[in-house]
Amino acid sequence: MRLLWELSRLGSMHDVAAELRTTTSSVSQGIAALAREVGTPLVEPDGRRVRLTPAGHRLAAHAVTILAAVDTARADLDSRAEPAxxxxxxxxxxxxxxxxxxxxxxxxxxxxxxxxxxxxxxxxxxxxxxxxxxxxxxxxxxxxxxxxxxxxxxxVTPLWEIEWGLGVPSRDRGREFADYADHDWIVNSRHTADEEVVRTLASLAGFVPRVVHRIDSLELLEDLIVAGRGVGLLPRRRPSRRDVRVLALAEPTPTLxxxxxxxxxxxxxxxxxxxxxxxxxx
Structure with missing residues (x-):
């Protein structure tokens, strides 16, 4: 495509070869290969030179846009380029x-x-x-x-970690995970890892959690805890409502x-x- 565009601009294969620092034969072969690919002649004899056919002129006009798009794509993908x-x-x-x-x-x-x-x-x-x-x-x-x-x-690139604990109403006197074996439990509605952690910790504490609610929002989870509708995991260092207490858990401590x-x-x-x-x- 570049050869065709240069031929339309310079007018002779010899000049194209000189411009691109190649041979006239290479230019001729390249344009012939492009003609076979598009299925129509792109040049025709003009005395001792060649000239573009009507199809060649039309494709050369498209070449401007195509070559510009290729240059833009190369710049976009260049690892040394300014990010954009x-x-x-x-x-x-x-x-x-x-x-x-x-x-x-x-x-x-x-x-x-x-x-x-x-x-x-x-x-x-x-x-x-x-x-x-x-x-x-x-x-x-x-x-x-x-x-x-x-x-x-x-x-995968690690970013940060945060320890999680058990969110319970502040008024409750429970101190350990096992103290809430008979409570309803709240887990994530859109990811299975949260429930897997709850069930692992419950198994280690000797009970099967009764999962009742599945909530995505931590704020809504806290609302359910305050309302006495269940308990669930919460980040330890995240600011919580004053009427929600987040218990530190013994080993193995869940860490997000x-x-x-x-x-x-x-x-x-x-x-x-x-x-x-x-x-x-x-």
Whole structure:
């Protein structure tokens, strides 16, 4: 396509060869190969020279746009280029607040050509989106007691950890996990890891939890705890309502592990790399 465009501009294969530092034979062979690919002659004899056919002129006009698009794509994919483009990020609410929003502010200052689009999803939902290329980066989590089902194509970068405890009404006098064996339990509605941790801890304490409610929002979970509708896991260092107490749990203490997940081979795209650098630094 570049050969055809140069021929339309310079008028002779000899001049094209000189411009591109190749041979006239290579130019002729390249244009002949393009003609076979499109299925129509692109040049015709004009004395001792050649000229473009009508089809050649039309394709040469398209070549301008096509070559510009190729140059743009190469610049976009160049690992040395200034980051620019749209990065689609899926994340759970805590990671969006704690990691992504501060990184977005810094990214806008350092690389204004990068736009981040945020989608709130739980890890299992995010894995599906990542597999379909509907997102570029997933902020997910698992627990030390419920490891995530990483796939071979996942590239996982740890971000931070936070210890979890048992959220109970402040008025309750219970001190240990087993003290709530006869209570109703609240687990996550959109991810299985939370329930897996609850059932593991309950098994170690010698009971089977009666899971009654499945809630995604931590704020709503606290409302149910205050209303006496059940107990459930909550982060220890997260500010909670004054009428909710978060018990520290004995070993094995459940610990949430936040991660950034990419598909392998995608981390060198400049916009993603720039965002990842900020997430890890944060």
């Amino acid at each position: 483009g749209v990065v689609r990020v899926s994340g759970f609410a805590t990671a969006i607040r704690r990691s992504l929003l501060p990184a977005m502010d810094e990214l806008a200052r350092l690389h204004p050509g990068v736009e981040v689009r945020v989608h709130e999803y739980e890890p299992l939902e995010a894995f599906d989106l990542l597999a379909r290329d509907d997102i570029d980066l997933a902020l997910t989590y698992d627990y030390n007691l419920a490891s995530a089902p990483w796939a071979p194509e996942h590239e 592990r936040a991660c950034a997940v990419l598909r392998r081979g995608r981390s060198q795209w400049p916009p993603v790399r720039a965002l990842m650098d900020l997430l890890v630094a944060g």
